[in-house]
Amino acid sequence: xxxxxxxxxxxxxxxxxxxSSAREEGRAHGAACARCAALLSEQRRLSLxxxxxxxxxxxDQAPQQVELALRAEFCRYHAQALGLGAPERQDxxxxxxxxxxxxxxxxxxxxxxxxxxxxxxxxxxxxxPRATPLTQTPPQWAAQPRAPHPxxxxxxxxxRLGEHPxxxxxxxxxxxxxxxxxPPRSTARAQNFSSGRATSFxxxxxxxxxxxxxxxxxxxxxxxxxxxxxxxxxxxxxxPLTQYVTADVVLGGDGxxxxxxxxx
Amino acid sequence: xxxxxxxxxxxxxxxxxxxxxEAFIRLYRERQASIYRFALQMSGSPxxxxxxxxxxxxxxxxxxxxxxxxxxxxxxYLYGIARNLVADHLRQTRWESGLAQGDEEGEGWARLKAxxxxxxxxxxxxxGEALRQAILVLPRHYREVVVLCELHEMDCARAAKILGCAxxxxxSRLCRARGLLAKRLGAQEKELAGEGVQDLKATRxxx
Numbered sequence: 001x002x003x004x005x006x007x008x009x010x011x012x013x014x015x016x017x018x019x020s021s022a023r024e025e026g027r028a029h030g031a032a033c034a035r036c037a038a039l040l041s042e043q044r045r046l047s048l049x050x051x052x053x054x055x056x057x058x059x060d061q062a063p064q065q066v067e068l069a070l071r072a073e074f075c076r077y078h079a080q081a082l083g084l085g086a087p088e089r090q091d092x093x094x095x096x097x098x099x100x101x102x103x104x105x106x107x108x109x110x111x112x113x114x115x116x117x118x119x120x121x122x123x124x125x126x127x128x129p130r131a132t133p134l135t136q137t138p139p140q141w142a143a144q145p146r147a148p149h150p151x152x153x154x155x156x157x158x159x160r161l162g163e164h165p166x167x168x169x170x171x172x173x174x175x176x177x178x179x180x181x182x183p184p185r186s187t188a189r190a191q192n193f194s195s196g197r198a199t200s201f202x203x204x205x206x207x208x209x210x211x212x213x214x215x216x217x218x219x220x221x222x223x224x225x226x227x228x229x230x231x232x233x234x235x236x237x238x239x240p241l242t243q244y245v246t247a248d249v250v251l252g253g254d255g256x257x258x259x260x261x262x263x264x
Numbered sequence: 265x266x267x268x269x270x271x272x273x274x275x276x277x278x279x280x281x282x283x284x285x286e287a288f289i290r291l292y293r294e295r296q297a298s299i300y301r302f303a304l305q306m307s308g309s310p311x312x313x314x315x316x317x318x319x320x321x322x323x324x325x326x327x328x329x330x331x332x333x334x335x336x337x338x339x340x341y342l343y344g345i346a347r348n349l350v351a352d353h354l355r356q357t358r359w360e361s362g363l364a365q366g367d368e369e370g371e372g373w374a375r376l377k378a379x380x381x382x383x384x385x386x387x388x389x390x391x392g393e394a395l396r397q398a399i400l401v402l403p404r405h406y407r408e409v410v411v412l413c414e415l416h417e418m419d420c421a422r423a424a425k426i427l428g429c430a431x432x433x434x435x436s437r438l439c440r441a442r443g444l445l446a447k448r449l450g451a452q453e454k455e456l457a458g459e460g461v462q463d464l465k466a467t468r469x470x471x
C-alpha cells in the first residue's frame with residue numbers, strides 16, 4: 001500500500017468501516033510512513049472530538065412551547081378541514097377517496113353503481129309522459145267547429161232556420177276575412193261535440209255580440225222548440241212546439257247566450 | 265440514528281391524516297430532537313432551530329400525503345424538509361452574519377478568530393466550542409455531511425438519500441470536510457502554543 005491508497009481508505013479507517021484486510025494493510029503502512037501515521041492520528045482525534053460533541057448534543061431538543069404550538073395548530077387544521085375549509089378539505093377528501101378506492105373491488109362496486117344509476121335515469125326519461133305546453137290548444141279545440149267572429153255573425157243573423165245553408169256559406173266566406181280565432185282563454189271551455197251534423201252558429205238577436213277576449217263557453221242542450229222563442233229565435237209554426245231540438249249555445253263570459261247552432 | 269419500521273410509520277401517518285392528535289404528538293416526540301439538533305448544528309442558532317423544527321412538523325401535518333414510503337424512510341423526508349428550511353434561512357442571512365456561511369478558503373474562520381469579543385473568546389475556550397465553531401464555518405455542503413455522518417452518526421448511504429446525491433459524493437465531501445476541520449483546528453493549536461496557552465490544547469481536542 002502506498003500513501004495514495006492510504007488516503008483512499010483513511011475515512012473508513014477512522015470511522016471503523018474498513019474491511020479487516022484493508023485495516024491491516026493501512027496499519028502496516030502507517031507504521032512505516034510518518035506522514036500517514038500523523039494523518040491517521042489527527043483524524044482519530046477529530047473523530048473523538050466529533051463523538052463527544054454528538055453525545056453532548058443528545059440533550060438538545062426543541063422547547064416545550066413548540067409542541068404546544070403544534071398541538072394547537074393540529075386541532076385548528078383538522079377542525080377547519082372537517083368544517084369544509086377550502087384547501088385542507090381537498091386533502092381530507094382526497095385522503096378519504098384514496099382510502100376507499102385503494103382496492104379493485106371498491107372500483108368495481110363504484111362502476112356498478114354508476115351504470116345502474118345511469119340506466120335508471122334513462123328508463124325514467126323514456127317512461128315520462130311528454131309535457132304539454134300550457135298555451136297549446138287542446139285537441140278537442142282543434143276538432144271543434146269554429147265560431148263565427150261576432151262582427152261577422154251579426155251580419156249574417158238568419159231570420160229563419162231554413163236559411164242556414166246559404167248563411168253557412170256566407171259565414172264561411174266572411175270567416176276567411178275574419179281574424180284567426182284565438183285559442184280559448186282560461187275562462188273558456190270547449191267541448192267535443194263530434195256526434196251529429198251541425199249548422200253554423202248564428203248570433204242571437206238582442207245579444208250584445210260576442211267578445212272572445214272576455215271568455216266564452218259552448219254548451220249542448222236539448223230544449224223544446226218553444227224555448228227558442230225566449231232566445232229571440234224565430235220559430236216556424238210547422239210542427240209541435242213541444243218538440244225538442246238539440247242545439248249548441250255559445251255563452252259569453254257573463255253566462256248569457258250569444259249564439260246558437262242546431263245539431264241534426 | 266434509529267430507523268423505525270416502515271409499517272409503523274405508515275400506520276402513524278394514516279392516523280395523522282385522519283386527525284389523530286396523539287399519533288401526531290407521538291411522532292413529533294420521536295423525531296423532534298434529531299430535527300432540532302440538525303437545524304441547530306447547521307445554523308448555530310437555537311431560535312432558528314426552534315422555528316425549523318416547528319415548520320418541519322407543520323409541513324408534515326399539512327402535506328402528509330406527499331410522503332411516499334417507497335422513496336425513503338420518514339426520517340429522510342423530515343431531514344430533507346429541515347435541510348431546505350435551513351438552507352433558505354442561510355441564504356437570507358448570508359450577508360447578516362459572517363459566520364453563517366463559511367467557505368473553503370477559511371474566510372469565515374478568520375472572522376471567527378478576529379471577533380475580538382472577550383466573552384466569545386471565553387466561550388470558545390470551553391470544551392468543544394472550537395470544534396462546533398469550526399463546523400459552523402464550513403461551507404454548507406461540507407457542513408451537512410459532517411452533521412449527518414458524524415454528529416448524527418448516519419452511514420453515507422442514508423446521508424446520500426437525505427441530501428439527494430450519490431454515496432460517493434457524500435464520501436468525498438466528508439473526506440474533504442474532515443480535512444478542513446483538522447487543518448483549522450491544528451492551526452489554532454499552533455497559535456495557542458505560540459501564545460503559551462498549552463493547557464488548552466488537550467481541552468480543545470479531547471473536549
